[in-house]
Amino acid sequence: MDSAWLKARGYSAQLCRKYVTNGWLERLTHGVYRKLCGKLLWEHVVISLQTLLMKPLLVGGGSALSLHGFSHYLRREEKEVHLYGPEEAPTWLNKLPLQITFVYHNSRALFRNEPIHFGLTSLGWNVKDGSHVSDDNLHGSSFRVLPWGQWDWPLTLSTPERAVLEMLDVLPTHESFDQLDKSWKV
DSSP states (O other), X not given: XXXXXXXXXXXXXXXXXXXXXXXXXXXXXXXXXXXXXXXXOXXXXXXXXXXXXXXOOEEOHHHHHHHTTOBSSOXXXXXXXXXXXXXXXXXXXXXXXXXSEEEEEEGXXXXXXXXXXXXXXXXTEETTTTEEOOGGGGTTOSEEEEEETTTTXXXXXXXXXXXXXXXXXXXXXXXXXXXXXHHBOO
């Protein structure tokens, strides 16, 4: 969570410092905190962006294809996570202590008429009772909710069809056609 989110809920900067000093919160970078609980992973960050901060960002392109199981070559570790949305990702995102880089893409370039969804994940997750809503409610949507982690947290990502379009959109500046052809078999 960022300091703006905490401030909106009554947590002052002084109180956050006290929580960090007492070991209740961990400061990840300037103005960004998390509860102390195991190793920080990029999935934690994206789920927090989608559910807590209500950012209309979803995992897309090659990152989504990999999560859907369409990666042709087994990757040892992700180096980049591609995020798509109508608004910029927070500037602190790539300052987090992670071994990956978040790459933001403006989704309006490909999907101009798509409505902006705040809390994308809320379409597939009932926040009040913590239950997963049937995928039937997402029929026809260009994104899916993937239960992730020990508690099946909702991670929202592009469908394989949309992810292929997102990857084709970055040809030839970010990916080569040869690399795209060899890396992903959909």
